[in-house]
Every structure is written in structure tokens, then in C-alpha cells.
Amino acid sequence: MIRIAAVGDVHLAPDASGHLRPALEELGDCADLLLLAGDLTKHGTVEEAEVVAREFGGLAVPVVAVLGNHDHHSDLGDELSTVLSDAGITVLEGNGIVLDVNDTKVGVAGVKGFGGGFAGKCASAFGEQEMKAFVNHTVEVSDQLGKALDGLDADVRVALTHYAPVKETLRGEPLEIYPFLGSYLLAEAIDKARADIAFHGHAHAGTEHGMTAGGVRVRNVAQPVIRSAYKVYSLEPAELERAVG
Amino acid sequence: MTPDQEPPQYAVARLRRALAEDPRTAEQGVRVDLRGEQVYLSGDVASEERKHRLDEVVHDIAANLKVHNDVHVVEAQAPVGREELR
Numbered sequence: 001m002i003r004i005a006a007v008g009d010v011h012l013a014p015d016a017s018g019h020l021r022p023a024l025e026e027l028g029d030c031a032d033l034l035l036l037a038g039d040l041t042k043h044g045t046v047e048e049a050e051v052v053a054r055e056f057g058g059l060a061v062p063v064v065a066v067l068g069n070h071d072h073h074s075d076l077g078d079e080l081s082t083v084l085s086d087a088g089i090t091v092l093e094g095n096g097i098v099l100d101v102n103d104t105k106v107g108v109a110g111v112k113g114f115g116g117g118f119a120g121k122c123a124s125a126f127g128e129q130e131m132k133a134f135v136n137h138t139v140e141v142s143d144q145l146g147k148a149l150d151g152l153d154a155d156v157r158v159a160l161t162h163y164a165p166v167k168e169t170l171r172g173e174p175l176e177i178y179p180f181l182g183s184y185l186l187a188e189a190i191d192k193a194r195a196d197i198a199f200h201g202h203a204h205a206g207t208e209h210g211m212t213a214g215g216v217r218v219r220n221v222a223q224p225v226i227r228s229a230y231k232v233y234s235l236e237p238a239e240l241e242r243a244v245g
Numbered sequence: 246m247t248p249d250q251e252p253p254q255y256a257v258a259r260l261r262r263a264l265a266e267d268p269r270t271a272e273q274g275v276r277v278d279l280r281g282e283q284v285y286l287s288g289d290v291a292s293e294e295r296k297h298r299l300d301e302v303v304h305d306i307a308a309n310l311k312v313h314n315d316v317h318v319v320e321a322q323a324p325v326g327r328e329e330l331r
Contacts, residue, residue: 003327010291011291012291015292015294015295016291016292016295019291019292019321020321022322023321023322023323026323030323030327042271043268043271070271073271197330204273204274204288204289205274205276205288217330223289223291223319223321224274224288224289224317224319226324227319227320228320228321228322228323228324228325229320229321229322229323229324230323230324231324231327231328232324232326232327232328233327233328233330234327234328234329234330235330236330236331
């Protein structure tokens with residue numbers, strides 16, 4: 001059995017420093033790893049990243065993160081990743097990591113993701129440069145996610161994004177903003193690579209549970225959705241294979 | 246143009262953008278509803294301080310509006326139980 005703890009959208013800054021730490025101190029008793037689904041900071045500053053590093057550094061379990069849109073607001077994505085890495089947090093962006101959990105190899109592939117919308121109602125790379133750049137960014141990061149998942153030599157393969165791969169976990173958000181909350185291209189990559197489960201954040205007013213068209217379970221772990229410091233999901237690798245088919 | 250002269254749809258849009266773009270708040274998940282000169286805020290933020298900053302930003306933009314701040318401070322305690330995925 002593998003126990004995956006996950007949370008996204010903690011939006012830490014000096015004013016919220018230490019809020020989550022008491023709950024995180026118990027993590028080793030109930031989880032084998034912790035995933036952070038982006039928007040770890042509020043404005044994407046190094047000072048805020050240092051708060052994140054103190055909050056999630058030195059825990060009893062490995063911590064694997066992706067950045068979110070807030071983490072890029074100050075154009076310091078690389079600097080934030082360095083601060084987090086120095087605290088022992090693995091930051092993924094188009095790559096993956098394999099962890100040994102109770103003799104099971106757990107692979108996590110991560111990417112921030114981006115918007116564009118969902119199958120049949122999505123943006124196209126056509127027209128103005130700005131529109132093509134918007135859609136091409138989603139195409140590029142979705143491709144990176146697929147390749148990172150394919151590259152994982154693991155018993156269980158997990159997709160970690162900030163943006164949503166499916167619209168089911170957006171229920172509760174206004175329909176009009178769905179194209180800014182995620183893209184079906186992420187789900188397509190997850191399905192093609194036959195991942196076992198996918199976690200994302202970003203949609204604060206969304207819903208926890210969803211599934212890709214290919215039958216991969218999706219969980220929106222944005223903190224306002226799960227209403228706790230993290231949520232724990234336990235997986236039995238052999239049984240998951242049957243569920244996905 | 247002041248908020249009481251502009252159509253309420255534009256006033257709501259302006260307030261929502263301000264709450265997302267003003268560095269004091271940077272909150273994208275706060276909803277704004279306007280009823281006459283009363284503005285209702287809802288959604289989730291990470292701390293009490295951030296909840297109060299929403300009032301400040303709205304007041305700076307539209308001092309004539311009475312603010313009803315129903316925003317919820319998100320829970321940060323450990324979860325109870327776990328989900329078993331089969």
C-alpha cells in the first residue's frame with residue numbers, strides 16, 4: 001500500500017508562516033510522500049519561497065512539488081525552485097522522480113500545466129501571436145508531461161500538475177473561466193501514458209473528484225477544496241491496474 | 246466615473262480584477278456580488294489578515310460601498326481519515 005498526501009494552493013507568505021506546520025509534523029504517521037500541486041506562494045517572491053521551504057522542509061516524508069501561476073508572478077520560477085530544492089523539496093517541471101516506498105517504486109511526473117479549455121470547447125493555436133503563444137505553451141507542457149510519465153520506470157505512476165486536466169474537478173467554478181483553469185491536453189497526455197492517478201490544484205471553488213476520459217482518477221487538492229492541510233490517498237498498485245483497465 | 250454611475254456589471258468586474266491584481270490581496274478565488282450599494286465577498290483565503298485586506302482594497306476603489314465580507318479562512322488542520330483508491 002502507498003499513502004500519498006497531497007495539497008495545492010497553500011499561497012504562503014510571511015503573514016501565513018507556520019500555519020500548516022503543526023499538521024505536517026504528523027505526516028510521517030499517515031503518509032509515505034507529500035505532493036504539492038503548485039501556488040505554493042502568493043506573489044512568487046524569494047521571501048515567500050523561504051516561508052514555503054521552512055513550512056515543508058525537513059518533514060518525515062519526501063516532498064515533491066510543481067509550481068503554479070502565482071509562483072511565476074514575479075518571473076522568478078528558477079529562483080523559487082532553487083530555494084525549495086535547497087530545503088530538500090523536489091521541484092518538477094517537465095521531468096519526473098522515482099521514490100522507493102515500502103519496496104514499491106512510485107514515480108511522479110510533474111509540470112505546471114496551463115489553460116486552453118476542454119475537448120470540443122477549447123482554444124486553438126490560430127491568429128494573433130498572443131493566442132498562438134497561449135495555446136502552444138499548453139501543447140508544450142502537456143507534451144513534457146507525457147514524456148516524463150513515459151520515462152518513469154516505476155510500479156505506480158503519478159501525474160502532478162497545477163492546472164486541471166479535466167473539467168469534472170472544476171464543478172463549482174464559473175463555466176466561463178474553465179479555459180483559464182486547465183486543458184484537456186494534460187488529460188490526453190495522462191491517458192496516453194496510462195498513469196495511475198493525477199493530482200492538481202488551481203481551482204479553489206472546484207470539486208475534489210474527477211476522472212479522465214481514459215479512466216484515470218483525478219483529484220483536485222487545492223486547499224480550499226480539501227479544507228485541511230493535506231489529504232491522504234492510499235493506493236494498492238495491483239488493484240489500480242484493474243481500475244484503469 | 247464613480248461606481249454609482251457605472252453599470253453594476255462593470256463595477257463588479259473592476260473590483261474582482263483589483264482583488265486579483267492588487268499586491269495587497271492577489272486573490273483570484275474571491276467572488277464579488279453587488280446589490281445596490283452593498284458588496285458581498287465570498288470564497289476562501291489563507292489567513293484572517295488576508296480576509297481583512299480585501300476590505301481595504303474594496304474601500305480604496307469604491308468607498309461608497311458597504312462591504313459584507315463572508316470570505317472563509319481555509320482550514321489548516323490535519324485531515325481525518327484517508328481515501329482508499331481501489
